[in-house]
Amino acid sequence: EVQLVQSGAEVKQPGESLRISCEGSEYRFTNYWIAWVRQMPGKGLEWMGIIYPDDSETRYSPAFQGQVTISVDKSISTAYLQWSSLTASDTAMYYCARRGYTFGEVYWYFDLWGRGTLVTVSS
Amino acid sequence: QSALTQPASVSGSPGQSITISCTGTSSDVGGFNFVSWYQQHPGKAPKLMIYDVSYRPSGVSDRFSGSKSGNTASLTISGLQTEDEADYYCSSYARSSTLWLFGGGTKLTVL
Secondary structure (H helix, E strand, O other): OOEEEEOOOEEEOOOOOEEEEEEEEOOOHHHOOEEEEEEOOOOOEEEEEEEEOOOOEEEEOOOOEOOEEEEEEHHHOEEEEEEOOOOHHHOEEEEEEEEEEEOOEEEEEEEEEOOOEEEEEOO | OOOEEOOOEEEEOOOOOEEEEEEOOOOOHHHOOOEEEEEEOOOOOOEEEEEOOOEOOOOOOOOEEEEEEOOEEEEEEOOOOHHHOEEEEEEEEOOOOOOEEEEOOEEEEEO
16 A cells, blocks of 8 residues: 555653654655645644655755754655754644655645654653 | 635535635745645544645545635535535645645534
């Protein structure tokens, strides 16, 4: 089954570092950009950034630039989202999502989503 | 850049039709045919329902349709069913450093 499998829920303390993952399966991982989307409790979706697995080209939303790092290991079809120092305001559900692509053309929508990773930051 | 503007809530009865609006600017919704719509049930991941303003992915019911006029896109759901009750988000490409914008979401209640 074509899917994005995200790592499990995390509970962290303020100031700790964290890396969560998103593994693509049953499709050519390197052909599709992978985005990260934040959803704070009871709130809407926010695009954080996106990475192209084949060459690691990365774009960040200005709101998240410098706050998080997006990376990829194409050898294991996995994208990552990491924080060096978490704060309580990072408490949210984080989704990875695949950008639409077909026959060499990329699209401006997300056609496949992971189930989300809940990150809770609390002292 | 601000999020796209959606009504916080809409409601309808089974069998009726509803429309959810999504208002942006000429730098996003109005300037490009790259509007998409996502359905999110409580505790679930978003699901693509409409892309490029009016196209439905395979497997999405034809009760869902999309359109655009000027800086406002719309999602129409006809023949409302109880399983349509969910949050709906619009999204658009944005000609800015924020490549993707999302709307604030609309909660659909099927009475």
